[in-house]
Amino acid sequence: MFELILTCPEDHVELLSDALEALDALSVAVEDADAGTPEERALFGEPGLPPPSEAWQRSRIASLFAERQQAEHAAAVLRAQDFFAACEIVGVRAIADQDWVRLTQSQFEPVSITDRFWIVPTWHEVPPQAQRAIRLDPGLAFGTGTHPTTRMCLRWIAAHEGELGRVIDYGCGSGILAIAAAMHGATRVEAVDIDPAAIEATRFNAESNRVELIAGAPEAASGPYETVVANILATPLKVLAPLLSRLVAPGGNLVLAGILQRQADELKDAYAPYLSLHVADEEDGWILMTARA
Template sequence: MPSSAGGYSLPRAYPPHLSGAGNYRCTDPQPVSGWLQISVVVAQPAVKRAVEVMDGLGAIAVSRESTAVKEFFDEARSKDHEWDEEKITGLFAADTDLSVVCGHLKTVLGHQTTPCVQALPDRDWELAGQEQFKPIHIRDNLWVCPSWCQPEYPDAINLMIDPGLAFGSGTHPTTCLCLEHLTRLNLNGSTVLDWGCGSGIQALAALRLGASKAIGVDIDPIALDTSRNNAERNGVGSRLRLMFPEQVPSDLLCDVLIANIFAHTLIDLAPTLEQHLSRRGTLMLSGLLKGQAERVLSAFGSRYTFKAEQRDEWVLLIAVSGV
């Protein structure tokens, strides 16, 4: 919805003191609560320039997302995503001079660019985020519960896991599929290897379900720190070892191996994962879409007979070594 001044797109609920023609600066002498969200859709190679403009003009945060209807999760991408077209969004203080920000964006990106501006009310974002996460019943007596919630069934197995930077809060279909299958296994006295452990949720569940020890492996130090903290919170810190892939002993064998990671990574890691699974051990592979399953299966060869469990478009592949 272009405005009468500068071609900026303003929502109908925009504050009156910011919507006058040619006047995009906050005129209220009192501090203004809330934020301004300014977005532009740009094609490569202008993405980095748009990010630099917003960052240079004082954006508190800048996010990037693809405008494509469908994304492909099976491609290894560089840290610079290089999507063909992206939506760049900057979060600014409410008293930001819109004419400066939008003017610079149009100068750098071209006058055909139409920034979209939205006013966001101030709120307790920590509380708002917490409200989105409630206890999740996985199966039988296994629950995943954020620390700010009181477990609904105190006598159940409650994994206290807070959503964070490391993957694995119990909400994603692949996480749920893996956790559900763990409840079906007899884990008493077993050794479990969680490759790509993220938050450590799979390893922690295995330990709470009877495994004697677990090993969590990840390339991300934040994931390892998060797993360590979650293990302490759940009372299993002494039974969980955490390490980077290069630290895994070559002779390490496990009874259950879980790898909930991308399909192309599973394919690349197939020889390594097979090396660490004991004879008649259980192999659990997830993080892949239904259309990627055949390629993952072919990477592990005829030594395994797999069965598949599916939720939405996501798949868990399960096999027993040597059977």
């Protein structure tokens, strides 16, 4: 394998990516050319919303070719184009053959939620101390148990075993929270998401873990629920404040995650007309907020 590396301004990224694909690139990846420098710029977007821009002001494009001759030919063709004047060829380099599946899998290890409750990728053995384990293929959708927001939600669910009642996981991603609720004594579990791929992933993961739940679009949420869990991000959580609060049954719990510590007051203010939120857990700059109806 051979990698052709280019740099270009933000407004050339889409054009160059299309051109490289037309020149038989096996893959095209775009990165921040200033990564690791004071000029590095993060691109963030809320779920369901586009990021503020599609690329970086100085973007690095790495494209993969099967043969060096193909990579060098692509570079020569691009150099001859008028639009390439603002771009630069960094070079062509050989890439060692790798077992990409094994390499990807090696990045995910079993995750301990409590001493007895673990999240275990399907290619690992369940640790002997795990009395409960969710078997999951990372990458199907957001929610692998490795992010602090997911871990905090899972810890809360494990700590309230037998008290969960009817549960809804709003913005279910991989379904990991809904599956955990089913494993910890929920009487009925529903999972909803705006992404059809997340709904499919949730159904697949639930079947793989031999738990029963109902997965569908948000319109399917009927309520009330004794436990409403939403691990999204602060902005959609604020927008959803009236809806999520209305879904909680009297005496039930609202559990929110995807919130940075500095956003706590924003969330408290958004939910104040409905429920009184407080910080129940924190990890690595993220917080878990809960309220009782």
